[in-house]
Amino acid sequence: MARKKSTVTIQxxxxxxxxSVSTVSRVLNNKDDVAEETYENIQRVIKELGYTSSLAxxxxxxxxxxxxxxxVSDLNQSFxxxxxxxxxxxxxxxxxxxxxxxxxxxxxxxxxxxxxxxxSLLNGSITDGIIVVTPTAETFSTNFPLVAIDPHRxxxxxxxxxxxxxxxxMSAMEHLLGLGHRRIGxxxxxxxxxxxxxxxxxxxxxxxxxxxxLDPDLIQxxxxxxxxxxxxxxxxxxxxxxPTAIFAANDKSAIGAIEAxxxxxxxxxxxxxxxxxxxxxxxxxxxxxxxxxxxxxADMGRVAVEMLVNLIQNxxxxxxxxxxxxxxxxxxxSQALITKAG
Amino acid sequence: MARKKSTVTIQxxxxxxxxSVSTVSRVLNNKDDVAEETYENIQRVIKELGYTSSLAxxxxxxxxxxxxxxxVSDLNQSFxxxxxxxxxxxxxxxxxxxxxxxxxxxxxxxxxxxxxxxxSLLNGSITDGIIVVTPTAETFSTNFPLVAIDPHRxxxxxxxxxxxxxxxxMSAMEHLLGLGHRRIGxxxxxxxxxxxxxxxxxxxxxxxxxxxxLDPDLIQxxxxxxxxxxxxxxxxxxxxxxPTAIFAANDKSAIGAIEAxxxxxxxxxxxxxxxxxxxxxxxxxxxxxxxxxxxxxADMGRVAVEMLVNLIQNxxxxxxxxxxxxxxxxxxxSQALITKAG
DNA sequence: CTGTTAGCGCCTTCAC
DNA sequence: GTGAAGGCGCTAACAG
Numbered sequence: 001m002a003r004k005k006s007t008v009t010i011q012x013x014x015x016x017x018x019x020s021v022s023t024v025s026r027v028l029n030n031k032d033d034v035a036e037e038t039y040e041n042i043q044r045v046i047k048e049l050g051y052t053s054s055l056a057x058x059x060x061x062x063x064x065x066x067x068x069x070x071x072v073s074d075l076n077q078s079f080x081x082x083x084x085x086x087x088x089x090x091x092x093x094x095x096x097x098x099x100x101x102x103x104x105x106x107x108x109x110x111x112x113x114x115x116x117x118x119x120s121l122l123n124g125s126i127t128d129g130i131i132v133v134t135p136t137a138e139t140f141s142t143n144f145p146l147v148a149i150d151p152h153r154x155x156x157x158x159x160x161x162x163x164x165x166x167x168x169x170m171s172a173m174e175h176l177l178g179l180g181h182r183r184i185g186x187x188x189x190x191x192x193x194x195x196x197x198x199x200x201x202x203x204x205x206x207x208x209x210x211x212x213x214l215d216p217d218l219i220q221x222x223x224x225x226x227x228x229x230x231x232x233x234x235x236x237x238x239x240x241x242x243p244t245a246i247f248a249a250n251d252k253s254a255i256g257a258i259e260a261x262x263x264x265x266x267x268x269x270x271x272x273x274x275x276x277x278x279x280x281x282x283x284x285x286x287x288x289x290x291x292x293x294x295x296x297x298a299d300m301g302r303v304a305v306e307m308l309v310n311l312i313q314n315x316x317x318x319x320x321x322x323x324x325x326x327x328x329x330x331x332x333x334s335q336a337l338i339t340k341a342g
Numbered sequence: 343m344a345r346k347k348s349t350v351t352i353q354x355x356x357x358x359x360x361x362s363v364s365t366v367s368r369v370l371n372n373k374d375d376v377a378e379e380t381y382e383n384i385q386r387v388i389k390e391l392g393y394t395s396s397l398a399x400x401x402x403x404x405x406x407x408x409x410x411x412x413x414v415s416d417l418n419q420s421f422x423x424x425x426x427x428x429x430x431x432x433x434x435x436x437x438x439x440x441x442x443x444x445x446x447x448x449x450x451x452x453x454x455x456x457x458x459x460x461x462s463l464l465n466g467s468i469t470d471g472i473i474v475v476t477p478t479a480e481t482f483s484t485n486f487p488l489v490a491i492d493p494h495r496x497x498x499x500x501x502x503x504x505x506x507x508x509x510x511x512m513s514a515m516e517h518l519l520g521l522g523h524r525r526i527g528x529x530x531x532x533x534x535x536x537x538x539x540x541x542x543x544x545x546x547x548x549x550x551x552x553x554x555x556l557d558p559d560l561i562q563x564x565x566x567x568x569x570x571x572x573x574x575x576x577x578x579x580x581x582x583x584x585p586t587a588i589f590a591a592n593d594k595s596a597i598g599a600i601e602a603x604x605x606x607x608x609x610x611x612x613x614x615x616x617x618x619x620x621x622x623x624x625x626x627x628x629x630x631x632x633x634x635x636x637x638x639x640a641d642m643g644r645v646a647v648e649m650l651v652n653l654i655q656n657x658x659x660x661x662x663x664x665x666x667x668x669x670x671x672x673x674x675x676s677q678a679l680i681t682k683a684g
Numbered sequence: 685c686t687g688t689t690a691g692c693g694c695c696t697t698c699a700c
Numbered sequence: 701g702t703g704a705a706g707g708c709g710c711t712a713a714c715a716g
Contacts, residue, residue: 010710011709022689025712033685033686052459052466054708055398056398056708057398057402057467060710060711061710084444085418092450100443101442102430120394121439124349125396125397126397143349226624256627282568349693351692362704363693363694364703375702376701377702396692396694402708402709
């Protein structure tokens, strides 16, 4: 267990094995032109010394690290979390490793600065390419491979994957409208997030198409959390003319809303239908399954990885903007409006 | 916008500013012996060129990166997620950045290998120190600063922060026993996780102390998810002699259990008291607040960061094993056993 | 098959 | 105050 300094370098290995550094390097990179015997000897020494190559040095020299960076503002949002999952799963199959940088809290004012900072910190150093989730910046000063997930604007400098939030919301609304609902409440998400804005747009657009006037009382601004969903639903329920259906901008809010409805002595979907958005895991089991819009978040991660890897390998990308389709999942929290007898 | 290759290096800055690289380096590191004028000129050029120093090169030369690594097996577990939050928050205050490596799925067989791999990959390269969450390995081949959170064994080679899982479980049990409950069901967590094992131990130890014989039927093995909590509770409810209280090894399971109890036409806590573990955010709002054991997960992250930073700065660490105390939070899902009249 | 040589981008002496 | 030179750990030519 010779350990001179704190780190054992390729030199130490070479010395211990009685060969030159380049031979060790060849073994490290699985070059084929090394004698069987030498190869195994070096492998043994490497193990004995507990040597691991320095990512820093390697990346500096070979401009290739097989590491992909993921920059995400807030892991507390289920959206971000699911993206990470999807990216992770996609990367496992490939020969890449994943490094995540997270700001911890997207409401943090300094995030936009740190986001840019990290893009340049990672790229060109230890990362072959980067995926940024819901970037705040509209452009990045990097020539390195970069893909965005759910960017704020449709047209960006870089390839992106976006959820079809507006269209997804419209499919939910059409479902409710088709069931005969006319008075539909909306529980919004954090107004600073693009996804929340687009879903609200979908809500409004659907009503317009159906020639139903907009009632501002029916729109409650939430923040994508269960607690706020609960509170917003309470307000909707206590309206003089209460809605017969509620469309929540995400499943968490929908779960809170269902709770509020039950607490108010009403039932779902008999008294009020509820539709969510996201299709998080809980949505399939809460209250017998929530009707929701599946946006295939994990798939967005997968697509982003595919695009990024193509970028890294200089392969052409067919679509610079991938729109992930959504799908309405009808479960047991929505049903046809029961019109008053007569 | 001169960009020769893809990256703009310190050399480009030096050339553009008409100085030598060393002067630029001085500016970069805020050395004081640079003329005001030169300093500002270089700063301007840096901004113009959009230069950012390469983490790789810097770390290689100066053996200090101000980056802390966090290795976590599975972000889907609320425990891990909250640790990340805590670590992140703690790090923001200090002058460090955070890099997270996540395996995506702790049930993955290859995780132990990849864990070790990443410890050595990060440390000695781009990271000044590492925090490993619920490490599978009991030792790591690194001389670099490393702190573990919730390691599998009490005695380890490295400093660690552990939750007092067993004691916490016992406090929950004593609470229920104090309320008069004698038939208490247990919904366990993933049996491969140390925390799950220790909580089960606490359950058993408390019963033993109270001289209540162990009924194997009352112990359901779960996996820390809400769905399984639901299923386990169903089984407990349908027991010939059903329990009057359920202690779930985490809040997610407890939430599932409450659901199951309600679905069975019973009420919480009138028919069955429920106590959880973790004190995740939802616990405070579901069903009027779940009685649970707060283990201050985020604080564990904070403590780990403090220990790690001390390690990095070669300051002495007072405790090599920090036991994070737990605290019982009595809310509205537990109440005294209603004994049959007479 | 293996050793030698030359940097990658940066920081740190040591001169001037 | 500033520039020149050396080397961090590694890989990629080129020799042998």
